[in-house]
Amino acid sequence: MELTTPGVATLRRDLDQATRDAETADVALAASGDGRAFERLYRSHVARIHSLAQRMTGEDHADDLTQDVFVRAWSKLSTFRGEAAFGTWLHRLAVNVILARRTTLGTERGRYDDSENVLDGVASRPHTAELSLDFEAAIERLPDGARQVFVLHDIEGYRHEEIADLLGIVPGTSKSQLHHARMALRRHLE
Amino acid sequence: MSDTWTNRLSEYLDGELPESERATLEAHLRACADCRATLEQLRRVVARAQALDDTPPTTDLWPAIARHVGVVSLDARRARRRLSFTVPQLAAAAVALTLLSAGSAWLLLRRPAGARPSQSTTTPSPILTNVGTYEANPRYAAAVASLERVLAQGRSRLDTATVRVIEKNLGIIDRAIRDAQSALAADPANSYLNLHLAQEMRRKLELLRQAAALAGART
Structure with a gap:
């Protein structure tokens, strides 16, 4: 059967939904202490968080801040209620971690x-x-x-x-x- | 290049200029080529910013994060598994396997004629514990055990049809989990299988939570 444009769109939507479901599963598992699920979440989101940290504070601090963000996320996973997407929650957390470090870095720069x-x-x-x-x-x-x-x-x-x-x-x-x-x-x- | 309106171009671009000022600025733009050019450049800056790609760090930060949070990374686990088999261990394993094979063959040969090897029983085959061991995770296992306990205590409060549906669904999920774990034993790095297993584990947790809540609510 030849795929029509709506067919492709449907498949893509299904794939997006499946990805979201898998991420929801990983968040639930990570919150129950599953390190492998958390590692998958890390690998899905590290590029965005690292880029944010690098753009906000510079290359020298990006690695350190990215680690901080994920360590903080691990300890706060139990507070994630699923009201927003996990990526949105993590991004907001990252902004807060980065800005909290601003005072120290601001003095240097x-x-x-x-x-x-x-x-x-x-x-x-x-x-x-x-x-x-x-x-x-x-x-x-x-x-x-x-x-x-x-x-x-x-x-x-x-x-x-x-x-x-x-x-x-x-x-x-x-x-x-x-x-x-x-x-x-x-x-x-x- | 700078005039009265230059500093307002970003606000105009973002649609944040009050209506009256917007009309005045648009009239100015028709007459001022410099401001038109600047506006176009600002528009391109915004477009460029929105098109920037995210790039991962050049070094893998996960091992350090894993140490901080007290979990073992997948790579480290694989490396440890690889390193855990030394040559003497492999030699010992080969000897053990040979003895086991020889013993099995001897037992089969001693079996009386006509007797058949026993068929597989209805109990599931043991699940390998070195891959896909979500059930071995203490926090997950504790959560499941706790919910199962609550469900067992409240089971009498549920009608039999509900219990039957819950048990049937749990059985389906458990089978899916076992299948995924068995498949992962052969292909531990398969991301689809890992995701599938994660989904099934979550599904089990959710079903147990719902069932336990239902059993708890029927007081």
Whole structure:
């Protein structure tokens, strides 16, 4: 039988549902102490969490923070009620862990330096061919405030009100930081 | 390039500009090529950000996490299994296997003519314990045992038809679990089988929870 477009869509939906079911099973098993189920959850989500940590804090801290997030997730699994998808829950937990570390890291990097001069330093045009890597590198070179707002808003899809709550700033500051970040990064487009 | 409206372009792009300001900015955009170009660049920055790929860490962080949370990683378990068989152990196993085979053959040869080897019984074959051992997990086993106890205590409160359905379904799930475990014994790294086993284990836990709740509620 030839598969029609709706057939493919149905199969994909079924596959998505099966994946969600399997993840729900793994969450239940991991919550009951099953390390292998937790390892599968780790492998499914590590790329997203590590990328988030790297973009928010830089390459040097990403591994350490990713480990922290999963260790924390293991100890908090019993509080996961399944009201949201596990990935959403884990992502929110990761943001909290990363931002909690912000104070320490901010001292090292000089946090919330959003002066135009600092942003201008980010804005030199890349010379290498790999634009995506350059774009990532440019994000990493943004001042902490602008970088965190940019990552949370433009990459992760948080709203300014949520970002303001998370970062302890007002929404207007979040909007301003986002605009500065975008202005700096636009020069890394080809 | 900077004018009064440049700093509002991100808000405009995100649809967060009040209606009146939006109309004024749009009028400005029609006249200002610089602002139009900047707006287009900002739009591309947002598109690029949304298209970024997530990349895993260059080193596997799981072993360190597993140590922190006190579980053994799959790779470490496989490595340990591989290393656990030394040459003398393998030699001893080969000798034992030879003796076992020879003994079985001797017993079969001594069997009186016409006698047939016993057929497999209705009890399931023993489940291998070195793979797929969810039941060996203490927390899972404790949860199942606890729910089974509650169900056993409240069983008399359920009508026989309900008990029959619960037992039938538990039997089906247990068979599926045993099948998955047996298959995993031959192919421990098979992700489909691992997922299938996980699903069946969860299904058992859920059925037991529902049944125990039902038995507890019928007071």
